[in-house]
Each structure stands twice: as structure tokens, then as C-alpha cells.
Amino acid sequence: LNSMEDPDDSCPEQIPGVKEALKNNDTAGAAKRIKEYLEKQTNVSLNIAITGESGAGKSTFINAFRGIKNRDEGAAPTGVTETTSEVTPYPHPDNPNLVGFDKYDFFLIISDTRFRENDVKLAQKIQKMKKNFYFVRSKIDNDIRAEESVSDSSKEKTLTKIRDDCVQRELGIESPRVFLMSSFQLHKYDFSLLQETLERELPKDKRDTLLYVMPNVNPDVISKKKRL
Ligand SMILES: Nc1nc2c(ncn2[C@@H]2O[C@H](COP(=O)(O)OP(=O)(O)OP(=O)(O)O)[C@@H](O)[C@H]2O)c(=O)[nH]1
Ligand SMILES: [Mg+2]
Numbered sequence: 001l002n003s004m005e006d007p008d009d010s011c012p013e014q015i016p017g018v019k020e021a022l023k024n025n026d027t028a029g030a031a032k033r034i035k036e037y038l039e040k041q042t043n044v045s046l047n048i049a050i051t052g053e054s055g056a057g058k059s060t061f062i063n064a065f066r067g068i069k070n071r072d073e074g075a076a077p078t079g080v081t082e083t084t085s086e087v088t089p090y091p092h093p094d095n096p097n098l099v100g101f102d103k104y105d106f107f108l109i110i111s112d113t114r115f116r117e118n119d120v121k122l123a124q125k126i127q128k129m130k131k132n133f134y135f136v137r138s139k140i141d142n143d144i145r146a147e148e149s150v151s152d153s154s155k156e157k158t159l160t161k162i163r164d165d166c167v168q169r170e171l172g173i174e175s176p177r178v179f180l181m182s183s184f185q186l187h188k189y190d191f192s193l194l195q196e197t198l199e200r201e202l203p204k205d206k207r208d209t210l211l212y213v214m215p216n217v218n219p220d221v222i223s224k225k226k227r228l
Contacts, residue, residue, distance in 0.1 A: 015033055015034055015037045016033070016037075017029075017030075017033045018030045018033045018034060021033060044205045044206060044208070044209045045103075045209070046105055046202075046206050046209040046210055046213070047103045047104045047105050048104065048105060048106060048107075048108065049104040049106070049107045049108070050062060050107075050108045050110060051107065051108070051109055051110070051119075051122060052109055052110035052111050052119065052136075052138075053111065053116065053118070053119075055112070056110045056111050056112050056138055057110055057112055057138035057139055057183055058110050059075075059076035059077060059078040060076075060078045060138075060183040060184075061108075061110060061136065061138060061181070061183045062076045063075045063076055063078070063183070064183040064184075064186050064215070065186075065213075065214070065215065066213070066215075067215040104131065105131075105202065105206055106131060106132040106133065106134070106198065106201075106202070107122075107123075107126050107131065107132070107133040107134070108133070108134055108136050109122060109123060109133055109134070109135050109136065110135075110136045110137075110138050111135070111136075111137060111138065111166075112137070112138045112139045112142075114165065114166055114167070115135055115137075115166060115167050115176075119135070120167070120172070120173055123135075123173050123176070124172070124173065127173075132201055134177050134178075134179060134194060134197065134198075135166060135167060135176055135177060135178040135179065136178075136179050136181050136194070137162060137163075137166050137178055137179065137180050137181065138181055138182070138183065139182060139183075140159070140162070140180045140181055140182045140188075140189050141182040141184055141185055141188075143158065143162060144158060144159075159180055159189070162180060163178055163180060166178045177197070179191070179193060179194040179197075181194070186215060195214055198210055199211065211224055
């Protein structure tokens, strides 16, 4: 899209003080405001903790979230055997401040099966810290394929079954939020729902940073980015 087609496209007048400066023919002042605003935006750091058992699909998810393929340069190494053994910061290519693992804004707990005791223990600790956490059930593409080969129940039914089954009730997390995901097909399943949820639950300045780094998996995200 070019700006002709979209009246909403980047509107610097919305930055505080810019409209007033322009009204007074103070273009230098307007430019200064815009510059300060942009600098402030890129200095907001957003730290996302991604945890889960070996092989759960953490590194693949990080790569997908950063909009890169596992085999691309700079990708987190992924593999069928235990691959990542250190806490590793993966800054988003567009934002040097997006380091992953020292100070967390929220936690994603990833599992390719049911969430296990360790996942739940962690969730309880996070809850005590009054931080947000989200369960991500990974590799849903595999489940869909497997289910299709053995029964003719609908895809929706399979998804509902997995969702219900994911966090066993007796483990003691009240109303856990579970997002079903395939890192190979981010646009499917619950990724957009996760994006919306994160956006809603983050403070405003962090929300913009999140939006800035998120992959463009749906038109809604693209139009929101344009408004930043
Ligand atoms: N089908 C499918 N396979 C996936 C998906 N995500 C990851 N995988 C595969 O699962 C395996 C493990 O993925 P990784 O991303 O390396 O897992 P990890 O959690 O980082 O593993 P460690 O670093 O060992 O803790 C790899 O072979 C991936 O290709 C997915 O969404 N769908
Ligand atoms: Mg890994």
C-alpha cells in the first residue's frame, strides 16, 4: 500500500505538540518533537521470557516471532536433539533494545504436549510476582495432521480437545490462558489472539514496542503499525 491509498498512514500530527508547532509555522520545532518521539519509542525495551522443556519449540517460536526462518542467518539454533542450553538474548533486527531474558515483561510457557509440573510450578511463581504469563501449546500442525489421519472429527473439535486438555485442572492454575500455535504457520490457530491479548495487557509504551516487532501475520496488525 502507498500512502495515497490509506488516509490513516503515518500521521505525525498525532505526536504531542507537533500540530501546534505546525500551526505556528514552527517546522523546526515540529521536527524536533517528532525526532524526540521516535527516539523515545525505540528506547522502550520489551523483555519476553520464553520457557519450556527441551524440544518444546522455543527457539523455532522465537525465530517465527522475529519473522525469520530457522535456517536463516542470525536465527536461534533449533533441532531435534537438545539445542539451546543457555539463556540467550535474541534482539529483534529492528530494535536493539529487545533483549529477551533479564528483565521480563511477560512469560510465554511453551509445551508441545500437556503442560507438566515444571511448567505449572513456574506459572505459579510468575503469578506470585504479579506478572502475566501465557501458555503456548506448540506444533499444532502436527496434531492436526495426526488427528486427520485417524478420525474424521473436525479441525475445530481437535483444537477444542487440545485446549481443554492442555493444563490439567488438578495442577492448580485457575483459568489458565492457552494459545494453540504452529511456528511454521503463525497466521493460523491462536497467534493473532495471543497478539491481541498481549497488546491489551501491556502498558501503552510497551504495547507500541510489541507492535513494532511483531510479524505482520494479519491485516489488523499492519494497519495498527501504520498508526504508530
Ligand atoms: N511441526 C512442527 N515442528 C516444530 C514446530 N516448532 C518447532 N518444531 C520442531 O521441533 C524441534 C525442536 O524445536 P526447537 O525450536 O529447537 O526447540 P527448543 O525448545 O528450542 O529446544 P531446546 O533448545 O533443546 O530446549 C525442531 O525439530 C523443530 O523444527 C512447529 O510449530 N511445528
Ligand atoms: Mg532451543
